Amino acid sequence: MSKTIQRKQTLVAYGFILPFFAVFAAMFVAPLAYSGYLSLYVNRLVGGVSFVGLENYARAFEDSRFLEGLGRTALILVTQVPIMLGLALFFALALDSGRARGSRTLRLLIFLPYAVPGVIAVLMWGYIYGQSFGLIAQISSGVGLPSINLLSDELILFAIMNIITWAFVGYNMIVMYAALKSIPGELYEAAEIDGAGQWRLAWSVKIPMIRPAILLTTIFSIIGSFQIFNEPKLLVEIAPTGITQGFTPNYYAFNLAFVNQDVSYAAAIAFLLGFVIMIVSYVVQLSTQSRRFQS
Amino acid sequence: MRHGARKAAVAITSITTVVAMTLSGCSSDADTGTTTEPTGSTDGRITDEQRLEALTTPTNLTFWTWVPGVEDQVALFEAAYPAISVTVENVGQGLDHYSKVRTASQAGSGAPDVVQLEQQFVTSFAVTGELLDLTPYGATDLADDYVPWVWNQVVANGQVLAIPQDSGPLGNLYREDILAAAGVTEPPATWADYKTAAELVRANTDSYISNMAPGQGAGWVGLLWQAGVKPFGYDGGEGVTINVNGADAKEVVSYWQDLIQNDLVSVDADFTDEWYQGLNQGKYAGWLTAAWAPVFLSGAAADTSGLWRAAPLPQWDVNNPSSGNWGGSVNAVLKASENPIAAYELAKWINHAQEPALLFATQQNFFPTKISVLEDPVFAAQEPEFYGGQRVNEVFAGISETVDTEWEWLPFMEFAYTSFNETFGAAVAAKGDLSAGLDAWQADLEEYATQQGFTVNG
Numbered sequence: 001m002s003k004t005i006q007r008k009q010t011l012v013a014y015g016f017i018l019p020f021f022a023v024f025a026a027m028f029v030a031p032l033a034y035s036g037y038l039s040l041y042v043n044r045l046v047g048g049v050s051f052v053g054l055e056n057y058a059r060a061f062e063d064s065r066f067l068e069g070l071g072r073t074a075l076i077l078v079t080q081v082p083i084m085l086g087l088a089l090f091f092a093l094a095l096d097s098g099r100a101r102g103s104r105t106l107r108l109l110i111f112l113p114y115a116v117p118g119v120i121a122v123l124m125w126g127y128i129y130g131q132s133f134g135l136i137a138q139i140s141s142g143v144g145l146p147s148i149n150l151l152s153d154e155l156i157l158f159a160i161m162n163i164i165t166w167a168f169v170g171y172n173m174i175v176m177y178a179a180l181k182s183i184p185g186e187l188y189e190a191a192e193i194d195g196a197g198q199w200r201l202a203w204s205v206k207i208p209m210i211r212p213a214i215l216l217t218t219i220f221s222i223i224g225s226f227q228i229f230n231e232p233k234l235l236v237e238i239a240p241t242g243i244t245q246g247f248t249p250n251y252y253a254f255n256l257a258f259v260n261q262d263v264s265y266a267a268a269i270a271f272l273l274g275f276v277i278m279i280v281s282y283v284v285q286l287s288t289q290s291r292r293f294q295s
Numbered sequence: 296m297r298h299g300a301r302k303a304a305v306a307i308t309s310i311t312t313v314v315a316m317t318l319s320g321c322s323s324d325a326d327t328g329t330t331t332e333p334t335g336s337t338d339g340r341i342t343d344e345q346r347l348e349a350l351t352t353p354t355n356l357t358f359w360t361w362v363p364g365v366e367d368q369v370a371l372f373e374a375a376y377p378a379i380s381v382t383v384e385n386v387g388q389g390l391d392h393y394s395k396v397r398t399a400s401q402a403g404s405g406a407p408d409v410v411q412l413e414q415q416f417v418t419s420f421a422v423t424g425e426l427l428d429l430t431p432y433g434a435t436d437l438a439d440d441y442v443p444w445v446w447n448q449v450v451a452n453g454q455v456l457a458i459p460q461d462s463g464p465l466g467n468l469y470r471e472d473i474l475a476a477a478g479v480t481e482p483p484a485t486w487a488d489y490k491t492a493a494e495l496v497r498a499n500t501d502s503y504i505s506n507m508a509p510g511q512g513a514g515w516v517g518l519l520w521q522a523g524v525k526p527f528g529y530d531g532g533e534g535v536t537i538n539v540n541g542a543d544a545k546e547v548v549s550y551w552q553d554l555i556q557n558d559l560v561s562v563d564a565d566f567t568d569e570w571y572q573g574l575n576q577g578k579y580a581g582w583l584t585a586a587w588a589p590v591f592l593s594g595a596a597a598d599t600s601g602l603w604r605a606a607p608l609p610q611w612d613v614n615n616p617s618s619g620n621w622g623g624s625v626n627a628v629l630k631a632s633e634n635p636i637a638a639y640e641l642a643k644w645i646n647h648a649q650e651p652a653l654l655f656a657t658q659q660n661f662f663p664t665k666i667s668v669l670e671d672p673v674f675a676a677q678e679p680e681f682y683g684g685q686r687v688n689e690v691f692a693g694i695s696e697t698v699d700t701e702w703e704w705l706p707f708m709e710f711a712y713t714s715f716n717e718t719f720g721a722a723v724a725a726k727g728d729l730s731a732g733l734d735a736w737q738a739d740l741e742e743y744a745t746q747q748g749f750t751v752n753g
Contacts, residue, residue, distance in 0.1 A: 045422055045707065046533045046748035126568065133572040151564075153724055238567040240510025241720040245713050258394045259709045260743070261423070 039267035056268035065246030066269060070276065072157060073226050073248055077280075080161040081221045087165070088172035088217065093202050095173075096180040107177070111170035118167070122234040125163050126151075151235070156242035160231045168224070172217045179213035180206060215288050219281050226277045229254065249273045339431050341636060349636035356381045356638055359396060360411035360626075361388040362460075364658060368651040372644050379637050393709065396629075400425045406631040408638035412457060413624045414448045415513065415708050418529055420627065421456050422706035427628040428454040432639040437647060444700040445664040449625055452531035458646045461661030462623035463585030464695040465517045468592060471604045471683070473502050473580035482606035486550060489609040493559035502580040506573065507551060508565035509723035512715035513621050517585070520619025520702055522547045522611055527705045528752070535705055535749045537740045540733040548719075548729040555726050562723050571595055583608060585621040586662035586691040593681035601680060605687045607694050616697045623664070662691060669695065707743065714739045 042052045060066050091110055095103045113121065128135040129150040137147040150159045183206065191201050207214075229250045236243040245259070246252035249269060257266035358369065358381055369381045384407065386395045393416065399406035401423075412420060420426050434455035438446050441459050449457040469482060474492065477499040483489035493504040508514065519526055524544045528536030538544070554560045561579065563570055573579050574596040582588065589605060596603075610616050626642040628635060645651045647665065655661040656674045663669050669692045678684040705711050718739055722732030744751050 044746075044748035130567075130569045130572075131563070132578070133569055133576075153721055238564055238569075240508075240564055240716050241724040244717045244721075255713065258390060259713050261397075261707070261709075262747075 035267040035270060038264050039271055041264050043262070043264050045261060056265050057272065059265065060269055060272050063246075065244070066249060066252060066272075068244075069246040069249045069252050073228065075157070076161055076164075076225045076228070077222060080165060081218070081225060084165045084169050085172055085214070085217055085221065088169050089176055089207070089214065091169070091173045092176035092180055093206060095177055096206070097198055097202075099198075107174075110173055113167050113169075114171040116167070118230040119234060121163060121167055122231060125159070125166075126235065126238045129159055151239040151242060153239075153242040156235065156239050160228070160235065163231055164224075164228070168221070172221070175217050176210055176213050179210035183209045211288075215285065218284060218288075222281050222284060223277055226250070226273060226280075249276075341432050346636055346640070349634065350376050350640060351378050353378050354380070354634050354637045356409065356634060356641055357407040358383050358409045358641065359386050359392065359407040360409075361385055361392060362411060362624075362659060362661075365645075367658065368645040368654055369641075371648075371651050371654075372641055375644065375648075376637075376640070379641070381641060390709070396420075397423070397425070400629055400631050403631060406629050408632040408634060409626055409628055409642050411460075411624055412627050413622065414445075414459075414462070414620070415704050417449060417456050417625060417627065418451060418704045418706045419708050421451055421454075421531075422529070425629055425631075426456045427630045427632065427635055427639075428456065429458070429628065429639055429642075430455050432636065432643075434458065434639070434643070437643065440647065440666060441664050442666060442669070442695055442698075444620070444695075444698040444702070445623070447700050447702070448623075451529075457625035457627035458642045459664040460624050460626055460646050461587065461655065461659075462664045462695065463517075463587050463621045463662060464691060464698050465514075465521060465583065465585055465608050465619050465621055466691055466694050467581060467583055467606045467608050468588060468603055469504075469581035469606065470502070470577065470579075470599070470602050472602045473500055473577060474504075476500055477502075477580075482604070483609045485613055486609045486611060490550075490554060490559065493554060496580050497559055500580070502577055503561040504559065504579075505581045505583055506561045506563050506565065506570065506579045507555065507583075507723065508570070509562050509720040510716045511565055512712040512720065514584070515715070515719070517619035517621035518583070518608075519544055519547055520699060521608055521617050522619075523617065523699060525701065525703075527711075528703045529706050533748065533750050534752055535744050536703075536752045537705070537737060537744060539740065540730075540737040544733060545730050548733060551723075552729045555723065555729075562726065575599060585623075586695070587622055587660070589679070589682065589687045589691070590660040593679060601683050603682050604685055605682060605690045607690070607697070618694045618698045620698055620702075623662070662688075662695075705740070705744075706749075707747065710743055711740060714743070 039056055040051060040053055041049050042056065043049045094100050095107055100106060116124075131137055131147060131149040131151065134150075136150065140147055149155065187205055187209070188201065191205050196204065226248075227250050228248045232243045232247040232251045233254070236247075243251075245255045250273065253266045253269045253273065256262045256269060356379060358365075360383065366383055369383055373379060373381060386392055392411070396407070396410050397420075417426070430453070437455075437458070438450075442462070445459045445462050449455055449459055467482060473496065474480075474482075477492070477495040479492040479495055483492045489504070496502055496504045516526070519539075522543060524541065524547065526537070526539040526541070526544060551560075555562060561573075563573060574582070574592070575598045577599070582592070584592075592603065593600065607616060608618055626646060628638045628642055632638045646655075649667060649671075652663065652665050652668050653671055653673060656663045656668050656671075663674065668674055675689050675692060676686060677688050678686055715736055718735035719729065719732035721727075722729050722735075741751050
């Protein structure tokens with residue numbers, strides 16, 4: 001008797017999650033499987049479609065555009081992401097310390113860039129970066145400094161890193177700040193009794209307590225870095241030679257599909273990118289976990 | 296009128312605010328008479344009876360174009376053929392437009408009947424088998440009504456693939472006041488004169504004689520075209536000719552190498568905020584540009600009205616004046632169309648009947664391709680104030696006759712231009728070795744062509 005009830009409950013439970021799975025299968029698994037299928041073929045302008053197995057993947061490993069794009073993303077990962085997360089953590093701690101006046105307004109101001117649509121942000125930065133009539137150029141010429149072209153082929157990557165930092169520092173700060181708010185007050189009292197100052201408190205209590213939040217923002221940032229697309233897609237209009245076809249892997253996949261008419265190879269690149277993201281995220285997660293176990 | 300003119304001109308060069316404008320005038324609800332047309336009489340040519348039947352059967356056509364205000368031409372067409380109802384849709388501009396056309400066409404449903412294409416992409420769409428051969432529909436009869444070089448742009452291997460709409464033969468727009476201040480009283484007639492003038496402009500004013508935008512592949516290619524370089528070719532099958540780094544092309548770029556490295560021309564990206572400022576504030580004393588640019592410029596650099604003049608490009612050989620082309624578009628019929636006869640008539644009529652064709656020149660400010668429009672006084676005798684009353688259209692109509700007729704494109708120009716930016720364009724931006732830039736472009740194009748299954752002929 002109880003068994004049938006249990007079975008009924010199980011069925012009902014499945015019934016409840018069925019709508020999700022239906023949409024998940026149709027909108028996520030099916031397109032993914034389809035692009036996996038596409039990536040095993042090659043569609044040439046002359047000769048049409050033919051099955052090539054894993055040839056597209058092999059090609060990607062020898063494709064200097066793809067590898068350079070990955071390299072560029074890796075550079076962003078090791079320079080821009082630490083700076084951005086460091087700033088976010090600093091702001092979160094500063095706001096949480098209660099020392100800063102008008103912290104509500106500050107919090108909002110730091111978060112505001114995240115709410116600015118990417119298109120607007122890039123247009124705005126395009127103006128700020130302009131070589132002879134841009135804001136930075138006008139200020140630097142006003143004080144007698146030579147103007148630098150921040151949109152030049154060499155500096156465009158740093159210009160993009162700056163835009164991304166500006167846009168996402170507030171978002172990461174909010175995540176960390178929320179985590180800081182949930183630390184129980186007793187810990188602070190205990191630390192104060194032990195004679196800890198604000199710096200010591202931040203270093204030995206706050207940061208260890210919000211480690212999961214920091215890890216979360218790190219993983220999000222890794223995924224975000226590998227998926228950079230808007231910035232190059234929009235800045236290519238004002239820096240047409242600096243933004244190459246394979247500037248970032250994601251942008252490369254788009255160009256392959258819609259400029260080069262090479263949908264199959266684009267699918268392969270997208271899959272490889274997915275794998276790279278999984279591996280890097282997993283390695284980061286694993287290394288932080290093992291560190292925690294050690295300590 | 297003047298305001299509308301500016302709007303149109305801005306839209307020509309890839310600003311997308313016209314979506315709403317274009318979408319608003321569409322879709323009258325006639326019944327969908329989607330019957331498949333017979334494919335032709337015994338000799339493959341469409342007979343008059345078939346044409347008459349197609350034009351009197353209630354039919355719905357879809358027309359994808361980015362041209363603002365094209366509803367007016369379409370309305371004239373609908374008035375002439377009341378049975379046909381045309382839905383105009385703007386699905387984006389440039390790459391957005393092209394990728395949607397490809398997707399719809401390959402999906403086999405939802406594709407439009409008639410599409411707008413830039414001249415340089417006709418071959419790219421022909422190679423993927425998306426364009427209907429218009430020869431059986433009588434398109435060959437139109438050949439003599441168009442400027443010869445333009446007509447060659449829509450013909451490939453005996454097939455007529457589209458009907459020409461507008462073009463952009465290259466000329467020289469310059470600031471008469473700045474050149475005069477520098478001591479240059481006549482527009483430079485030869486490229487050697489142009490260099491001398493560039494030196495004077497640099498020495499005596501704060502301006503550059505011109506800006507050579509690194510990422511403007513179509514403009515650079517137009518300059519190669521003028522010099523008689525034949526960098527591209529396509530035999531309609533598997534064979535492509537790629538020769539962007541030949542001796543003749545290198546001669547042209549070595550000229551520019553000299554000017555760029557001696558800081559005689561600037562190399563800013565074009566159609567950017569910086570560039571507009573440069574035009575308005577006299578950073579650039581000229582612009583080597585296409586016939587669609589005079590009207591565009593009068594909107595983009597409104598502060599400088601009355602100071603500009605137009606002239607032909609400086610020449611390599613003054614005895615054989617020549618020019619190239621940059622931009623211009625056509626209307627093509629997709630193979631996927633279920634009403635090819637009516638679709639062809641639409642593409643033909645709006646670009647060939649005098650009233651709508653002239654309207655393109657006066658309202659959209661398109662530079663005409665049809666001879667009778669080029670000669671029409673309503674177009675040719677305009678004396679815009681922006682150019683101090685000079686008959687600019689007449690200047691460009693004269694230039695159009697000097698454009699080299701033998702010019703072909705690669706069947707993958709989308710890739711060719713992206714690759715251009717990374718190779719030659721990057722060399723221009725870096726003020727580096729332009730010749731090496733051409734070599735890199737050549738290698739990249741060859742690699743892509745081979746990858747795509749083409750046979751590359753040197």
